[in-house]
Amino acid sequence: MEVKARAPGKIILSGEHAVVHGSAAVAASIDLYTYVSLRFPSHSENDDTLKLQLKDLALEFSWSIERIKGALPDLGSPFASTPTSCPTEFLKSLAFLVEEQNIPEAKIGLASGVSAFLWLYTSILGFKPAIMVVTSELPLGAGLGSSASFCVAMSAALLALSDSVSLDMGHQGWLKFGDTELDLLNKWAFEGEKIIHGKPSGIDNTVSTYGNMIKFKSGSLTRMKTIMPLKMLITNTKVGRNTKALVAGVSERTLRHPDAMHFVFNAVDSISNELSSVIQSPISDALSITEKEEKLEELMEMNQGLLQCMGVSHASIETVIRTTLKYKLASKLTGAGGGGCVLTLLPTLLSGVVLEKVTTELEACGFQCLTAAIGGIGVEICFDQSS
Template identity: 70%
Template sequence: MDVRTRAPGKIILAGEHAVVHGSAAVAASIGLFTSVSLRLHSPSDNDDTLTLHLMDVDLHLSWPIGRIKEVYPDSVNSIASSPTTCSVETIKLLSTLVEDHNIPEAKIGIVSGIIAFLWLYTSIQGNKPATVRVSSELPLGAGLGSSAAFSVAISAALIALSAVKVKFGKGGEGWVGFGEKEQQELVNRWAFEGEKIIHGKPSGIDNTVSTFGNLIKFKSGALTCIKSNMKLKMLITNTKVGRNTKALVAGVSERKKRHPDAMTSVFTAVDSISNEVASILESSSSSSGYGDEIEKEERVQELMEMNQGLLQCMGVSHVAIETVVRTTLKYNLTSKLTGAGGGGCVLTLLPALLSAPVIEKVIKELEEECGFQCFIAEIGGNGVEICFDGQT
């Protein structure tokens, strides 16, 4: 049986870094997806292998089921409805399977993702032969939640073809929401286990946004889903500058030690910004007038500008980020970094009344003159979705 799933990436709309120090933050799904195609082999296929095609990095890996059983004999002891944490010993065993393939040095960074795939697959499906294809619209390592989208899409596909009863949308072709809240929560818990393999100690924010979509407000470890009908379109600019998230987080903490009163005031201001952004988005509804929506859009723009200024105060901006800010400001557009900063991606709000030619000019300048990579995406859309190619 064939199934396709897709899960969105995420952005931090407000509150990054300050959230570590007790402030609120707001994350949103974006209309860029990681997609998974899964086909379980039938006896007539005469193919007793588990094959993984990572299309975007041109990696094609295959393991005979007998080899998996040999290396990891406990792979059939898990239950799909009961997510468990992968032990250090199991990671070492699964690493042996990855070592069967000579992963090029340039692609060594995705090894943890392959281990997470093997863990999720064997935990949920056991030792069934299959072919899995993964493709993504999300750039890797740019702070847009690519690993979480991978874990969520993989988990959803595996659960859909497991013994877990999942109620999908009503028939027809195309994408439908994945099950009800209980099944979505199951996907989220499995995806979080995958994220732990990839990142060690993830916050759980990325996989939660990817699973449930829309917006999430988080503070002091508590996550709250926000329902919003407000359509915001963002230009996402990947500066292609790598960053060390741990070092940036540590740098903010060191600055707080040196200037405790000033930095506490910064974090308090960020908390207010995040709360106001959440309030604006949550208050938006389909019954709001067009003028009201434009006013709310302008308020979000101002809050983004203020947030970026405070992120500069924290010392997490970068010359590439400031280049995007200055470039977009020439067109009266507001930008802020998203995520860790120090490079990575920058958000630019594209007002509803902004003309297409202006957007084209901005993108051309950012890409051709600055060497960046641009995407356009709506925020706050659906979470994980599934498609049975017309069969439900």
């Protein structure tokens, strides 16, 4: 028996940075996924190891079950139905287990993700040999929620084999979790995110778990439903950035210019609220879709201008914006800024020829272009009986 799970990445449509200062923000799932497959070895394989294969990075990790038991002797029986934070002393033990694997220096940033895997696996399924294989359509560290979708897909596969959840029919062979199960899964994924990021907001894993869109403000999340088909060009500038430093920079600017920044954050709050109502209002005909898209384009452009006011844009982001503007397309950065990814709204009536021209021009600058539908389904799983 093999279980496969997939969980989507995410984008921030509006409100990044300002959300830290009390404004509303809107996040949405994208139809680019992280896939996880998990199976227990057969009796004939006689394999007593836990293996994690990161296919895209050509990395494989392997531990004997006895070695894991020795490192985590106090873990006791698995507690799948009670999401639990990893205690500090266990974090150290997990770090030792990961260090033994000799991750190449260039990929050392993955170590916390491997620790998250070990914690979630042993907490939910205990000390059992298994093989987990991970592949992803999401670029790493680009602000598209790759770590959250990894934690969500992984939690889904583990819970599906733990006998502690029931499943509903999904579509195209995929199964969905019920709402109670999704809540449990989301809490486990958040525990994985805490190991990777320290103090995550919980937004990324929530969007990846439930799909669609989420509006969040001052720590409270509201799930949104949209029937509007939205498509985005996502341009990965491939410029790495330090999110903590960018967030700190906005706070410092706020201390220097409190009145001006207060108005900036209020404007962002208004943009997020208007964007939410545009997306959720009913569609009567093709004309109303076009009108809605035009409103969204203006809101995106205004949000980008305010992000520039906050000091989080970057030369690479401005290059993308200038390039797309030549084709009358609206763009804004998504996430932390300072590099990372840029969103460009692709109107329903946009010709394929124009999209091809824009993509070619952006790729000539060394950027990576992905197209994605926005606000789709969340995590799903399927079982392969033949394995």
